Amino acid sequence: MGKRAQQRRSAKATKKVRQRPSAVRPGAPSYDAAVARMPFLGSTADFGALDTPWDAFTDTYPTVADAVAAAEGTGALSCFFFDEVGEYERGIRRGPDGWSYEVTLYPRMQLRELVKTCWLNADDRDQAVEQLRRALAEYVPEAHRHPGIEVVHRPSTTTVPRIGWTQSLPLAGLETWEDAFLAEKDLPLHDLAPLVDGQSPGGRYTATVSPQTLALFQSHGLAVQACAGCGMLVADRHPHWPGVWVSVEHEFGPSCDRSRLGRLESLQRVGHVVEVADAGPAQELTGREPTAVCQNCGIDVTDQHPDWPGQWAVAGGDSDPVCAVLGTMGGDDEGEYDLLDCVYPHIPAGVDSPASAAIAAAKKGGYFLQL
Numbered sequence: 396m397g398k399r400a401q402q403r404r405s406a407k408a409t410k411k412v413r414q415r416p417s418a419v420r421p422g423a424p425s426y427d428a429a430v431a432r433m434p435f436l437g438s439t440a441d442f443g444a445l446d447t448p449w450d451a452f453t454d455t456y457p458t459v460a461d462a463v464a465a466a467e468g469t470g471a472l473s474c475f476f477f478d479e480v481g482e483y484e485r486g487i488r489r490g491p492d493g494w495s496y497e498v499t500l501y502p503r504m505q506l507r508e509l510v511k512t513c514w515l516n517a518d519d520r521d522q523a524v525e526q527l528r529r530a531l532a533e534y535v536p537e538a539h540r541h542p543g544i545e546v547v548h549r550p551s552t553t554t555v556p557r558i559g560w561t562q563s564l565p566l567a568g569l570e571t572w573e574d575a576f577l578a579e580k581d582l583p584l585h586d587l588a589p590l591v592d593g594q595s596p597g598g599r600y601t602a603t604v605s606p607q608t609l610a611l612f613q614s615h616g617l618a619v620q621a622c623a624g625c626g627m628l629v630a631d632r633h634p635h636w637p638g639v640w641v642s643v644e645h646e647f648g649p650s651c652d653r654s655r656l657g658r659l660e661s662l663q664r665v666g667h668v669v670e671v672a673d674a675g676p677a678q679e680l681t682g683r684e685p686t687a688v689c690q691n692c693g694i695d696v697t698d699q700h701p702d703w704p705g706q707w708a709v710a711g712g713d714s715d716p717v718c719a720v721l722g723t724m725g726g727d728d729e730g731e732y733d734l735l736d737c738v739y740p741h742i743p744a745g746v747d748s749p750a751s752a753a754i755a756a757a758k759k760g761g762y763f764l765q766l
């Protein structure tokens with residue numbers, strides 16, 4: 396695992412501890428009993444850092460009726476958060492039969508990567524949303540399908556669509572959020588939680604979805620493929636890497652792991668390939684290639700490396716095509732769930748590239764490590 400991936404994982408672990416949703420609020424009898432046994436809980440309960448998004452939501456709308464009153468104009472109000480089981484959105488929504496309490500469960504990890512990669516690769520992204528909805532419905536094994544569970548497309552914080560499984564309950568009898576939590580506990584939706592990672596429940600961990608899941612999504616007309624060198628899902632329409640195969644959920648840019656999979660481990664980077672015949676060994680620079688200076692990291696780069704034709708790669712060493720500036724650090728928070736994880740290519744001054752605009756936008760948004 397790369398250093399940034401480790402940092403991100405550790406940051407995620409910290410957030411998970413900090414943001415674990417709690418249906419038990421200070422003042423509730425079981426909370427007070429827990430504090431009596433573990434006094435440190437009571438001493439930290441006042442720190443804002445321990446508040447979860449759900450805490451903030453229920454502080455703003457203390458009862459279900461408060462949320463309904465606030466959502467009169469929009470017809471929906473929800474809160475996104477995650478726990479160790481899944482990434483959820485909970486809230487209320489007005490439908491043809493009036494208001495309901497709704498719980499939506501979203502794909503994460505390898506399955507989320509599959510969804511994003513399919514969407515990025517699509518010629519028609521609106522159509523891809525429909526294809527993804529059908530694929531995610533069929534992804535659920537028959538034993539877990541339920542007429543009350545729908546696959547829905549909900550608003551996202553970016554252009555990447557947010558698609559998940561939802562189930563709702565009538566609001567009748569739900570006065571407090573604790574009522575709602577208790578009522579949703581037995582929803583068949585929660586039986587899907589072991590499936591949302593894209594891993595076989597109880598099976599061996601794999602870096603990407605199973606060949607069967609990949610084939611299922613392809614059977615719905617989605618253009619997605621795995622790298623012939625390392626098996627990762629790859630897209631060639633990432634906004635920062637147009638025309639170059641990259642893994643969307645892993646912050647390595649167009650760097651294939653196949654050099655590490657063979658007996659001769661090498662730090663030399665090579666690109667992802669979709670044809671087995673192209674998965675050759677890493678090649679060398681002659682040292683006579685013309686170079687330019689990357690305007691973002693100041694390193695000498697060349698676009699004539701035999702492994703990176705037309706891409707700017709470091710002119711020497713392990714010839715990394717990934718610039719040293721940092722990307723989005725996409726995670727599990729509401730604003731991060733919909734991001735494409737990213738790193739950026741080197742871009743010498745005066746070079747015109749679609750990635751330049753993406754980097755300019757990223758700088759404005761504060762995505763770059765501000766030195």
Ligand SMILES: [Zn+2]
Pocket residue numbers: 622623624625626627650651652653666667668
């Ligand atoms: Zn690869």
Ligand SMILES: [Zn+2]
Pocket residue numbers: 689690691692693694717718719720740741742
């Ligand atoms: Zn650079």
